[in-house]
Amino acid sequence: MKQLEQYPVFVTNSLTGTKEIFKPVTPGFVGMYVCGPTVYNDVHLGNVRTFLTFDIVSRYLRFLGYKVRYVRNITDVGHLENDADEGEDKIAKKARLEQLEPMEVVKHYTEDFHEVMRQFNILPPSIEPSATGHIVEQIEITKKLLDKGLAYESNGSVYFNVRKYNQKNHYGILSGRNIEELVESGRELDNQDEKRDKIDFALWKKASPHHIMRWPSPWGDGFPGWHLECTVMSTKYLGDTFDIHGGGMDLKFPHHECEIAQGTGATGKAPVNYWLHSNMLTVNGQKMSKSLGNSFLPRELFAGTHKLLDKGYGPMAVRFFMLQSHYSSTLDFSNEALQAAEKGFKKLVNALVLIKKMEPAPAASDSEISKELTRLSRECYLNMSDDFNTAKTLAVLFEMSARINDLQSGNIKLSDVDKVAFTEFKETYIGFMEEVLGLQEEKEQNDETLKGAINLLIDLRKKARTDKNFALSDKIRDDLKKLGIQVKDGKDGEMTYSFE
């Protein structure tokens, strides 16, 4: 609990547009909800960025000592292609096209999603509820809104009455709109007769005879509206008012706006204290999205098969690349930027491997270098506590890695470094790399058998060097290099290696 009090966290709250000090509803505990994927298709890198952003948020809050309950849903029903009456559920459409049961589609893409999350070292949430598992609750809240007069039934469907809600609340509070503007700019849709007002949105939709995903309800067979599931699943597990709600910027309107309206309408309380929105991943300045057809799939990236890529990149290098920018900025995806990131990432990992093997000197020392190491350690916390600024934190980690290399090469002597300062430095570097930022060695580098074999070759090369058999020592070095293993000679004849 020490760090939790020492480093107060500041977050940019989309609701107010300002950076605020973070105060959870219950001290020491955090409830966080993030809109998960609609599992009708492969997740692309833009989706990954959002889930990475909130992975960092939950990791860091936990690192500080908060107990975090992180809920991220799976949308497996209710997501319409558009808001018109004939809008088709995405899952159902995919199932029809591929001649599958809807749940087959859901299972396949859910597993694919989990696999991608695992590859990027994005930790699973505490609870991962699915919309189809909460139909009963969605019907209940719809009833509640009907009872309160904030919703109305129309031809077997139920709609949220935005104007009625807006009499006592502000619909548009999150996205900076008011309903007059929405009425003027809103697109005219066909078959609007069911709705009393075109700005109203569906809570429950009547299923047409050929619709495959359907559940019985007081209003006949149907299925829940998209916005409702998040309201139900967040408040069910986190309470009527919880701390953090996250998601991509593109969900701000209408999805999150509707969530606020539904939650506030049902309970009389604003559902969320801090709204956090992550910005888009772009390609040539344009948003990466499924509908624009410019999305990258993780497997295309790893294999380097995408037409915009020269080569493949490991998931950790990509993770590092994304963390170099702040989550609230757009990030442009390019071959050159990835290449630069890959090199930078290796630098940090090399230092990570080195410092894990270092032990502090036994004595205390108040040398300048001790003070610097202490300062660097503190900066990691300060930067992350400032709205999860991973870019600034990485800059500090690079400075730390330079000092680690100094310690390794002997430019700085371990005996000049205070034991307490060194221990804090070491724990901070390893902790921020692995636990907070989730950056680790690419997994293929962790093969003990391989490491043993390389160490054997290194021993042989050491012998060759002391014997001045440079032809042999160069051959070992060059041949290893061809295999992607780089040998580095230290000052005292010691050798280390790294994978390329």
Added chain:
RNA sequence: GGUUCCGUGGCCGAGUGGCUAGGCUGAGCUCUGCAAAAGCUCCUACAGCGGUUCGAAUCCGCUCGGAACCUCCA
């Protein structure tokens, strides 16, 4: 048309009213049997035009350029 946001050195990208991140690339030096790695140094930028200020890339206004949202989207 409405609502937001952005425009930083060769490239990518932080950031702040004065102390001027970081990575990649390039040049030089040190170390080295030669390399590599590493360390150090250099190339010092904030779209344009006005304004506020002792002082602005950072605040305000305008212009130009780009993006997101307003419709499914992370």
